[in-house]
Amino acid sequence: MPPPEDISFEEFVTARRAALLRTAYLLTGHPDDAEDLLQVSLAKAYPHWRRLSDRPEPYVRRIMARESVDRWRARRWRETLTALPVEPATSDESDAHDRRLELARALQALSPRQRAVVVLRYFDDLTERETARLLGISVGTVKSHAREALARLRHALTLEEEPVRDG
Secondary structure, three states: OOOHHHOOHHHHHHHHHHHHHHHHHHHHOOHHHHHHHHHHHHHHHHHHHHHOOOOHHHHHHHHHHHHHHHHHHHHOOOOOOOOOOOOOOOHHHHHHHHHHHHHHHHHHOOOHHHHHHHHHHHHOOOOHHHHHHHHOOOHHHHHHHHHHHHHHHHHHHHHHHOOOOOO
16 A cells, blocks of 8 residues: 555545455444544544654554544443344355354453453464553563453353363
């Protein structure tokens, strides 16, 4: 992608909207909240467009991660996903959909900072150093949040897979 001085804000949004919206969804766990988060983040980035370095996307992602944490702190409550498939799905599609919902629920059970670390590190494929820079925390903090979050995710997803035993 060319530097911001060579690309308009509108072109950037058009080219990167889908990827940014995916990140926003993973941070919020709800499509409407993801749209809101992306819009607020883009609105905050727009006034600084001319001053951005040659990579504006990390700047927008940092705004999204921080805004997501700030929103959670302001609410002090968590929402529960209740999304259902729109059309009847095949067995394979249904299993994949169920796994995505399980992962989304497990992500929502993490703290906002842990969720941001997991999303940026493993879904957006950023390095520990890039994630630390975007979130304004140390690399060690990224490592510890990632370790704790992955352990919680493994535990949550393993519990859901275990069959109920009579006994």
